[in-house]
Amino acid sequence: MPLSEQEIVRREKLHKLRDMGIDPYPAAQYHVTTSTAAIKSHFEEGKKVVIAGRLMSRRIQGKASFAELQDGKGKIQVYFNRDEICTGDDKTLYNEVYKKLLDIGDFIGIEGELFTTNVGEQTIMVKNFVLLSKALKPLPLPKTDADGNTYDEFNDPEMRYRQRYADLVVNPSVKDVFVKRTKLFNAMRSFFNEREYFEVETPILQPIPGGAAAKPFVTHHNSLDIPLYMRIANELYLKRLIVGGFDGVYEFSKNFRNEGMDRTHNPEFTAMEIYVSYKDYNWMMEFTENLLEHCAVAVNGGTKSTFGQHEIEWKAPYPRVTMTDAIKQFTGFDITGKTEAELYDFAKSIDIEVDQSMGKGKLIDEIFGEKCEGNFIQPTFITDYPKEMSPLCKTHRENPELTERFELMVCGKEIANAYSELNDPIDQRERFEAQAALADRGDDEAMFIDQDFLRALEYGMPPTSGLGIGMDRLIMFLTNNPSIQEVLFFPQMRPEKKAGVELNEDEKIVFERLKKHQKADLNHLKEESGLSNKKWDKAVKGLTNKKVAKVSKTDDGLFIELSS
RNA sequence: GACUUGGUAGCUCAGCUGGUAGAGCAUCACACUUUUAAUGUGAGGGUCCUGGGUUCGAACCCCAGCCAAGUCACCA
Numbered sequence: 001m002p003l004s005e006q007e008i009v010r011r012e013k014l015h016k017l018r019d020m021g022i023d024p025y026p027a028a029q030y031h032v033t034t035s036t037a038a039i040k041s042h043f044e045e046g047k048k049v050v051i052a053g054r055l056m057s058r059r060i061q062g063k064a065s066f067a068e069l070q071d072g073k074g075k076i077q078v079y080f081n082r083d084e085i086c087t088g089d090d091k092t093l094y095n096e097v098y099k100k101l102l103d104i105g106d107f108i109g110i111e112g113e114l115f116t117t118n119v120g121e122q123t124i125m126v127k128n129f130v131l132l133s134k135a136l137k138p139l140p141l142p143k144t145d146a147d148g149n150t151y152d153e154f155n156d157p158e159m160r161y162r163q164r165y166a167d168l169v170v171n172p173s174v175k176d177v178f179v180k181r182t183k184l185f186n187a188m189r190s191f192f193n194e195r196e197y198f199e200v201e202t203p204i205l206q207p208i209p210g211g212a213a214a215k216p217f218v219t220h221h222n223s224l225d226i227p228l229y230m231r232i233a234n235e236l237y238l239k240r241l242i243v244g245g246f247d248g249v250y251e252f253s254k255n256f257r258n259e260g261m262d263r264t265h266n267p268e269f270t271a272m273e274i275y276v277s278y279k280d281y282n283w284m285m286e287f288t289e290n291l292l293e294h295c296a297v298a299v300n301g302g303t304k305s306t307f308g309q310h311e312i313e314w315k316a317p318y319p320r321v322t323m324t325d326a327i328k329q330f331t332g333f334d335i336t337g338k339t340e341a342e343l344y345d346f347a348k349s350i351d352i353e354v355d356q357s358m359g360k361g362k363l364i365d366e367i368f369g370e371k372c373e374g375n376f377i378q379p380t381f382i383t384d385y386p387k388e389m390s391p392l393c394k395t396h397r398e399n400p401e402l403t404e405r406f407e408l409m410v411c412g413k414e415i416a417n418a419y420s421e422l423n424d425p426i427d428q429r430e431r432f433e434a435q436a437a438l439a440d441r442g443d444d445e446a447m448f449i450d451q452d453f454l455r456a457l458e459y460g461m462p463p464t465s466g467l468g469i470g471m472d473r474l475i476m477f478l479t480n481n482p483s484i485q486e487v488l489f490f491p492q493m494r495p496e497k498k499a500g501v502e503l504n505e506d507e508k509i510v511f512e513r514l515k516k517h518q519k520a521d522l523n524h525l526k527e528e529s530g531l532s533n534k535k536w537d538k539a540v541k542g543l544t545n546k547k548v549a550k551v552s553k554t555d556d557g558l559f560i561e562l563s564s
Numbered sequence: 565g566a567c568u569u570g571g572u573a574g575c576u577c578a579g580c581u582g583g584u585a586g587a588g589c590a591u592c593a594c595a596c597u598u599u600u601a602a603u604g605u606g607a608g609g610g611u612c613c614u615g616g617g618u619u620c621g622a623a624c625c626c627c628a629g630c631c632a633a634g635u636c637a638c639c640a
Contacts, residue, residue, distance in 0.1 A: 002611090004573080004574060004591095004609080004610095005573090005574085005591070005592090005608070005609045006574055006590075006591050006592095006609085007574080009591065009592070010591095057600085057601090059599050059600060059602050059603090060596085060599095060602090061595095061596050061597065061598090061599065061602075061603085062595070062596040062597065063596080063597045064596090064597035064598070064599080065597090065599085066598075066599045066600065066602080068600090077599090077600075079598070079599085081597060081598090082597075083597080103591090104590080115598095117598045117599075117600090118598050118599085119598075119599075119600075121598085121599085121600070123598085137574080138574045138575080138590065138591080139574085139575085139590095140574070140575045140576085140590095141574085141575060141589070141590060142575080142576085142589095143589065143601045144601070145600090145601045146600080146601080149601085150601095151576075151588085151589075151601065152575055152576040152577090152588080152589055152590090152601095153575090153576070154575065154576085155575095155576080156571090156575090156576090156632085156633095157632070157633060158571090158631070158632045158633075159575095159632095161632090170575095212640075213639095213640075214639080214640070215639090257639090257640085259638090259639055259640085260565090260638070260639060262634095262639095263633095263634085264640095265639080265640085414640075417640090470640090483633095493631090493632085494630090494631065494632085496631080
């Protein structure tokens with residue numbers, strides 16, 4: 001990639017600094033005494049401070065200059081005055097180093113004193129400064145006016161995601177989202193740890209990808225010579241630990257699914273799963289609403305959050321609605337005791353796409369997804385799902401067609417999923433076998449039979465309730481971001497094309513000819529190459545752009561020669 | 565996977581009916597010792613996403629492709 005004008009200028013400055021004996025990348029620790037945030041919250045006129053950060057803007061007015069310094073906590077104005085910095089006759093540090101050789105984006109360390117300017121801005125009067133790291137690429141530089149309007153915002157999503165480091169430097173609100181993300185994780189951890197549930201780690205590389213219905217990423221282990229799968233879920237491993245005697249285990253699990261990407265799906269995403277023994281899904285509902293209330297307060301300072309047009313109230317308790325009642329409420333249709341044919345006809349009558357392969361459970365799920373799901377804006381537990389959709393969930397204690405399962409809906413989307421876990425090993429084996437039958441019919445997302453997991457269940461698993469929460473979706477709701485990419489530091493992107501310095505075919509032809517001659521008359525070489533006007537023109541422009549050849553004009557005509 | 569929109573200077577964007585590539589900020593030079601989207605004067609900076617085609621001539625029109633965003637479909 002050829003360097004831009006501004007990048008070349010910055011490299012020249014780098015050399016000048018070195019020539020002056022200034023190391024643009026010094027090794028030594030820089031001892032700061034404070035931060036921008038601390039200065040602002042405990043502002044004291046005349047206080048001496050040492051601070052470091054990135055130079056973010058400059059307003060040079062001859063012998064004085066205002067600039068902004070940004071550190072991890074925020075920004076503060078700094079005042080560079082020639083005679084404050086250069087107390088002797090040598091004014092080089094201000095005139096040359098500060099004015100000419102520093103750039104926006106450079107890291108500097110500052111020693112100075114606090115004061116307030118005539119217009120009332122809290123500022124650091126610089127007494128001395130050092131360069132800590134030179135930036136060779138100009139930052140995309142938004143400007144903000146007195147009313148807080150931003151101009152020239154760095155807002156192209158593609159560039160922001162590909163260069164998140166630059167995005168984080170120039171867009172403070174981006175950083176806030178990730179601060180909140182970490183607060184959410186910390187809040188959950190402390191909630192669980194207070195209750196003495198145990199944080200664990202389970203395999204990411206799994207010989208059998210279990211615990212969910214999804215396409216896995218496959219890889220290969222060389223010395224074992226076996227395929228391994230990136231986990232699509234960690235559920236079956238956490239249950240093994242319950243078998244092993246832990247009363248409560250949880251894990252923040254990076255999961256991987258080899259499926260489509262869109263605004264709400266990234267190939268790798270984070271789920272939190274927790275399993276607690278001797279509990280059922282009723283207990284888990286209460287636990288979940290208390291957890292989320294706790295998290296909402298920890299992240300946003302209150303139980304309310306805004307998402308698009310909606311204000312979400314996270315305060316517990318949340319309504320419980322059975323799937324049957326939800327469908328009754330939004331379609332007027334009672335699914336209780338209906339046959340598959342009746343469900344099929346009803347679904348068809350309300351314009352839901354159906355086909356003959358769909359069983360009762362799938363039909364009910366379609367009706368719910370199409371007509372009900374989107375209506376639950378405030379956190380609502382939807383309970384008692386049809387059995388065939390939930391092969392790891394215990395059969396409902398009162399209705400054998402249903403399971404003891406709930407999902408938590410917020411803004412029409414699922415953010416949590418929980419069961420009274422199936423712990424009957426024989427029932428579990430039959431459910432897996434039903435899945436295997438689906439796989440034989442071509443369902444590439446049906447679950448594999450995990451014999452080792454069944455063996456674990458045969459040793460006995462206590463009654464247990466488990467909960468999974470989509471952490472990325474939850475933080476989207478808590479930070480008002482409709483796109484998952486905004487809550488992941490580095491969302492998956494198609495790789496950028498390599499900027500090729502290689503020559504194309506036409507350029508190679510010209511290059512080969514030119515190597516024989518070293519220097520040639522432009523028109524002669526053109527004829528020799530046999531290229532059309534347009535192709536010739538492109539090829540020569542390509543070669544000169546890539547600094548392979550250069551064209552010179554003399555009294556004798558136009559010549560082309562290889563660059564040295 | 566389908567459709568829609570977009571890709572032009574470091575950044576944000578204009579670019580008319582096809583006729584020498586534009587602005588603001590940023591950069592460089594000069595001036596300016598409490599400014600704040602600092603200001604004034606001047607200058608430089610381009611693979612107009614890529615490859616073909618039409619044309620005397622393409623950023624612009626046509627074809628193919630790449631990348632992204634959005635909508636839908638699929639999928640938890």
